Amino acid sequence: xxxxxxxxxxxxxxxxxxxxxxxxxxxxxxxxxxxxxxxxxxxxxxxxxxxxxxxxxxxxxxxxxxxxxxxxxxxxxxxxxxxxxxxxxxxxxxxxxxxxxxxxxxxxxxxxxxxxxxxxxxxxxxxxxxxxxxxxxxxxxxxxxxxxxxxxxxxxxxxxxxxxxxx
Amino acid sequence: xxxxxxxxxxxxxxxxxxxxxxxxxxxxxxxxxxxxxxxxxxxxxxxxxxxxxxxxxxxxxxxxxxxxxxxxxxxxxxxxxxxxxxxxxxxxxxxxxxxxxxxxxxxxxxxxxxxxxxxxxxxxxxxxxxxxxxxxxxxxxxxxxxxxxxxxxxxxxxxxxxxxxxx
Amino acid sequence: xxxxxxxxxxxxxxxxxxxxxxxxxxxxxxxxxxxxxxxxxxxxxxxxxxxxxxxxxxxxxxxxxxxxxxxxxxxxxxxxxxxxxxxxxxxxxxxxxxxxxxxxxxxxxxxxxxxxxxxxxxxxxxxxxxxxxxxxxxxxxxxxxxxxxxxxxxxxxxxxxxxxxxx
Numbered sequence: 001x002x003x004x005x006x007x008x009x010x011x012x013x014x015x016x017x018x019x020x021x022x023x024x025x026x027x028x029x030x031x032x033x034x035x036x037x038x039x040x041x042x043x044x045x046x047x048x049x050x051x052x053x054x055x056x057x058x059x060x061x062x063x064x065x066x067x068x069x070x071x072x073x074x075x076x077x078x079x080x081x082x083x084x085x086x087x088x089x090x091x092x093x094x095x096x097x098x099x100x101x102x103x104x105x106x107x108x109x110x111x112x113x114x115x116x117x118x119x120x121x122x123x124x125x126x127x128x129x130x131x132x133x134x135x136x137x138x139x140x141x142x143x144x145x146x147x148x149x150x151x152x153x154x155x156x157x158x159x160x161x162x163x164x165x166x167x
Numbered sequence: 168x169x170x171x172x173x174x175x176x177x178x179x180x181x182x183x184x185x186x187x188x189x190x191x192x193x194x195x196x197x198x199x200x201x202x203x204x205x206x207x208x209x210x211x212x213x214x215x216x217x218x219x220x221x222x223x224x225x226x227x228x229x230x231x232x233x234x235x236x237x238x239x240x241x242x243x244x245x246x247x248x249x250x251x252x253x254x255x256x257x258x259x260x261x262x263x264x265x266x267x268x269x270x271x272x273x274x275x276x277x278x279x280x281x282x283x284x285x286x287x288x289x290x291x292x293x294x295x296x297x298x299x300x301x302x303x304x305x306x307x308x309x310x311x312x313x314x315x316x317x318x319x320x321x322x323x324x325x326x327x328x329x330x331x332x333x334x
Numbered sequence: 335x336x337x338x339x340x341x342x343x344x345x346x347x348x349x350x351x352x353x354x355x356x357x358x359x360x361x362x363x364x365x366x367x368x369x370x371x372x373x374x375x376x377x378x379x380x381x382x383x384x385x386x387x388x389x390x391x392x393x394x395x396x397x398x399x400x401x402x403x404x405x406x407x408x409x410x411x412x413x414x415x416x417x418x419x420x421x422x423x424x425x426x427x428x429x430x431x432x433x434x435x436x437x438x439x440x441x442x443x444x445x446x447x448x449x450x451x452x453x454x455x456x457x458x459x460x461x462x463x464x465x466x467x468x469x470x471x472x473x474x475x476x477x478x479x480x481x482x483x484x485x486x487x488x489x490x491x492x493x494x495x496x497x498x499x500x501x
Binding site: 025026061062077079081082083084086127130132133135140166 | 193195197230232234235236237238262263269270271273276277279284287288290291292294295296298326328330332
Binding site: 192193228229244245246248249254255258292293294297298299300302308310311312333334 | 360362364397399401402403404405429430436437438440443444446451454455457458459461462463465493495497499
């Protein structure tokens with residue numbers, strides 16, 4: 001990043017003026033959502049379910065926090081397109097090799113019978129929690145952004161805790 | 168991580184005593200910030216802009232949440248140093264190969280004309296949202312921490328939604 | 335992700351009914367926790383310390399936000415098992431090669447004497463902040479989830495800022 005590049009970044013005057021700070025009462029709404037997955041690595045579009053919970057929460061502006069309760073899963077954002085989802089899975093497959101002499105899979109070092117070191121490393125890399133803004137009683141998402149729950153060690157039953165907070 | 172290592176971690180007595188929980192009114196402040204980028208992969212230091220918004224928000228202590236509204240971008244923290252920024256770009260270039268037979272770039276599977284599978288994978292890996300603490304009406308950052316907006320499919324116009332909340 | 339896969343995802347009826355939105359007073363509690371690390375790459379289980387702070391905060395339901403104040407560290411979730419922690423370290427060692435001709439380590443481009451480009455890239459990839467839910471005055475964690483502070487450029491003294499907010 002040279003000084004030249006930085007200068008080329010032009011700051012736009014924001015179209016929307018800043019809104020006054022809200023001072024209403026603070027609200028919080030919690031819910032656990034469950035899924036049964038069907039494959040070892042599987043991507044699930046959970047956008048609609050999260051939006052449904054946000055609508056029910058009564059929170060107009062604030063944050064929605066998603067936390068998967070399992071180490072071998074992840075929650076992240078990407079475009080929901082079949083070809084790209086195929087690429088996501090093959091990228092993660094190559095980035096973390098399944099059989100790489102992991103100690104977690106070796107009975108000499110570990111009592112884990114699932115031999116899922118790769119699943120743990122993928123979950124760790126992609127992250128199990130995600131925080132997004134709530135605006136006008138909906139999750140704020142760009143045109144191409146979907147919320148994706150990734151299963152890295154299925155099939156399993158999986159739970160995501162959803163907390164909506166704000167005003 | 169052996170037991171030996173864990174024992175070697177010495178917990179320091181914190182210098183600052185815990186502060187009493189604040190009970191003031193909860194505030195929230197939202198603003199969208201826009202940038203025009205000039206290169207395909209570009210790193211932009213947005214620390215000052217975010218601090219400016221935090222100051223205007225009237226929030227003294229709380230959270231500032233940044234969310235890029237685009238899948239082929241990311242928001243993260245690192246030191247702002249030219250040599251390191253060069254390394255960041257070459258690392259991400261190598262980690263996600265641009266031409267790797269991605270289906271998202273293949274007209275047989277995808278109608279995406281931007282052929283930007285690598286941009287999507289980089290954005291997914293680095294994350295499009297970032298939550299940081301606000302202390303004393305400023306973003307809490309360590310000495311070497313800067314907030315970086317990464318463009319992975321420029322040049323484009325890009326928007327980041329900023330939400331400041333707290334007391 | 336084919337349509338077939340998506341259909342196979344069965345949505346479970348949640349066992350716990352949604353709780354009514356809380357409308358109590360908003361609380362916030364801040365504390366800095368310090369550690370002295372003993373190795374260049376080291377993983378530290380900070381779950382108990384974070385739970386202790388959450389208990390002291392008086393917050394029953396809300397969020398706990400952790401932010402390491404150093405670029406060459408990270409905070410993330412994984413299972414705390416010796417064999418797996420060994421795999422985590424060897425995975426990160428291989429993913430970001432220490433001597434890779436990084437400019438940040440080259441006196442021709444950089445005045446950094448620590449030659450720690452790899453530490454920066456690992457910290458950036460894994461993230462220096464983590465937000466988790468607080469439920470019933472404890473950090474919400476699945477059975478196998480532990481909160482891990484990663485040192486990537488030790489031995490050093492390291493600080494994590496912890497903010498608990500909610501009702």
